[in-house]
Each structure stands twice: as structure tokens, then as C-alpha cells.
């Protein structure tokens with residue numbers, strides 16, 4: 001169980017899973033280019049030790065595999081989703097401490113967001129440097145309930161930033177409530193947050209539940225919180241950076257463009273303005289960067305979606321697992337079916353579980369739903385296109401205004417073998433393969449065969 005971001009980095013390092021980059025890299029494009037190439041090849045967590053002009057080292061691609069998230073939460077990878085569903089609804093009070101590592105350096109004036117925070121520019125057309133891995137903590141102005149959510153922050157300069165938020169996201173609702181009273185909404189952007197908080201910030205937790213208490217329950221021990229310096233909020237004591245500030249009422253500025261999780265750009269559009277009131281950090285703070293749509297983003301957004309689907313489909317068939325390979329606008333559900341109707345029921349329930357579930361594939365329990373090749377194999381060999389593909393019209397999925405029209409309707413693919421042909425579709429087995437060690441058979445590569 002890892003309760004801090006740096007604890008997780010050390011744990012990965014101890015397991016030889018964290019790749020260090022000691023060569024200096026440029027925060028404008030080069031850092032993300034290296035990250036992207038790693039994501040497309042070996043997909044390893046990375047620590048950039050020297051980022052040119054940067055006040056901190058940069059960690060990225062940390063939760064790049066479900067297994068790393070499961071391990072950080074002290075859970076088994078193969079039962080991650082049911083374990084999280086079982087823990088849902090639990091809440092554990094957090095603890096408030098007086099002294100905090102994140103307050104080793106406190107700047108309440110004389111700071112500059114364009115100097116005191118690493119200026120990482122992600123994609124070619126991005127509107128400048130962004131905080132891409134900030135968990136935003138806020139309290140509902142009327143109820144005082146805590147919310148945590150991920151929000152990108154465009155770094156303008158001085159105390160001036162722009163933050164991407166809107167209803168129905170809970171932070172957007174909080175801001176609307178504050179704006180109704182013409183009040184600013186106090187916020188704290190946490191960088192290098194506890195892993196359980198990173199997950200609860202990405203999860204759709206009911207608006208009246210306290211996400212700090214949910215994160216405490218998920219990590220099995222109270223979050224260590226400390227009073228922020230300039231806003232009436234508690235922030236994680238062991239975080240790497242906290243940027244305190246307020247979202248101003250009745251003010252919008254053009255934010256963006258930004259390379260989004262669809263691998264295309266969200267164009268520049270009016271968004272909220274956040275005035276920074278303090279920057280606090282550890283002395284040797286490590287800055288966290290997440291590429292929207294990269295493996296780490298897909299794990300953080302995918303696992304909560306898988307849990308939403310799991311809850312809806314579990315009534316219809318025994319479930320091996322739910323996966324979101326490729327992109328989170330669809331899912332694959334692996335089921336142990338005992339009649340053919342179950343696959344269709346699961347498909348419809350998965351589509352209804354979340355608007356984003358645009359393409360749903362149902363496979364048998366002998367198919368790993370996380371393995372894209374296996375899923376395509378099941379579609380190619382087991383689906384009957386004439387009867388096993390369902391297009392459900394007049395249902396929306398992704399709602400961003402500029403692309404909404406392209407996300408109309410849903411598709412379901414039943415890639416399970418028909419019950420009547422079970423025996424014909426039974427997969428081959430290769431006796432001895434599981435116990436076999438290839439090094440006992442293959443000669444080492446010497447390049448001296450000729």
C-alpha cells in the first residue's frame with residue numbers, strides 16, 4: 001500500500017520499474033516526446049531528473065499499467081474492479097496534522113507561476129505550458145462537502161492561470177453555486193497526490209460524498225491533511241506541490257487549444273480564471289505530468305469506468321473482468337455465459353452504465369478483455385455479423401460540443417461463441433506450455449551463426 005506519491009516512486013524504483021532520465025531534457029515538447037515514445041514502446045514509469053530551466057524533477061507515466069495502480073492500493077490486479085466496487089460507499093475520516101512536508105517552502109507573494117512551476121508544453125498546437133496532473137480540491141460553498149477532481153490548468157504568468165472546468169463535473173457545480181453568490185471559489189491544485197486520492201479524483205463519486213474520506217477508505221488509512229496557507233481548505237500534507245488560489249466569479253477567458261484524450265485538440269474556448277494566492281512545495285519536490293489519452297490517463301479514467309460497467313452487468317452473468325482497451329469510449333466485458341441472451345443483456349447494460357460506452361464488445365471467459373489482439377481474435381472468429389452486431393441509434397455518448405454529432409448511437413458486438421457450438425469453438429491447448437522456460441530451449445543470440 002503506497003500512501004504518498006514519492007513512496008510510490010520509491011517502490012517502483014526498488015522494483016527496478018522506474019526509468020531514470022539523467023540527460024537534460026527541454027520541457028517544451030522534448031519531455032513529452034520522450035514520454036510518448038516510451039508509452040508507445042516499453043511503457044515504463046519515467047523520472048526526468050534534469051529538466052532545463054525547471055525548479056523540479058518531473059515524474060510521468062507513473063500509473064501506466066493497472067497492475068501499478070492495484071499494487072499501490074494493496075489490491076490484486078485480476079480482482080481490482082470487484083475489489084473497488086466492494087469498497088464503494090465506504091468512508092474513513094481523514095487526519096489533520098500541523099506540520100507538513102508540502103509546506104517546507106511556502107510562497108505567498110513574489111511568486112510567478114511561469115517560473116516556480118515547471119513549464120511543460122505537451123503538444124504542437126497547445127496554448128502554452130499546462131499543469132496536466134493537478135488534483136483540484138474544493139468545498140461546496142453551501143454544504144462544505146469536499147470534492148477532488150482532475151483539471152488542467154493553463155499557466156499564464158504571475159498569479160494568473162486558466163482552469164478547465166464546467167458542470168456536470170462536480171467542481172463546475174461548486175463554482176456555479178459560488179457564482180450565484182458572486183463569490184470566488186477557493187481551490188487547491190495538488191501535484192504529486194496520494195495514489196488513492198488520484199483515483200477518487202478520477203471517479204464519479206456522488207456529489208454529497210466526501211472524496212477525501214473515500215480516498216482514506218480506499219487506502220485503508222486516513223489521508224494526512226494540513227490546513228492550506230491562504231485558502232480555507234485542507235490539502236494532502238505529503239503532496240509534492242500545492243497551488244492555492246480562487247476561481248473568480250463572472251469571468252471567463254479563452255483557454256487552449258489543448259491536445260486532448262481523444263488524441264485530437266480541444267480548440268481554444270472560454271474557461272474559468274484562477275488567481276493563485278500561494279505556491280507551497282517540498283524542498284526537493286517532484287512534479288507530476290500526465291499526457292491526456294496516454295496510458296496513465298487511461299488507467300485513471302478507465303478503472304472507474306470499468307467499475308461503473310461492472311456494477312451494472314454483474315446482475316446478468318458471472319463476469320471475469322471488464323476492460324477498456326484502445327480508448328475509454330468503449331469497453332470489453334468477459335463473461336461466463338450459460339445462455340445466449342446473457343451476452344445481449346450484458347451489452348445493453350454496459351451501454352447504459354455510462355454515456356461514454358459507445359462500443360461494447362462481449363467475449364467469453366477464455367478471452368482476456370485487456371488484450372486487444374485477443375478481443376479482435378474473438379470478434380473475427382466468434383461473432384456472427386448477421387445477428388451479433390447491434391446498432392442502437394438516437395443515443396449520445398461523448399458530449400463535447402464540437403464533436404458531439406460524431407458520437408451519436410452505440411454499437412454492441414457479441415463476440416461470444418453460440419451455446420449450440422460451444423464444443424466446436426473450444427480453444428486448443430498446448431500441453432506443457434505453462435511450465436516451460438524458453439531459456440532452457442533457445443540458444444543465446446550470438447550473431448555468429450555463419
Ligand SMILES: Cc1cc2nc3c(=O)[nH]c(=O)nc-3n(C[C@H](O)[C@H](O)[C@H](O)COP(=O)(O)O)c2cc1C
Nearest residue numbers: 149150151152164169170171202203204205290300
Ligand atoms: C489526468 C486527467 C485530467 C483531467 N482533466 C480534466 C479537465 O481538465 N476538465 C474536466 O472537466 N475533467 C478532467 N478530467 C476528468 C475528471 O477528473 C473526471 O471527470 C472526474 O470524475 C470528475 O470528478 P467529479 O465530477 O466527481 O468531481 C481529467 C481526468 C484525468 C485523469
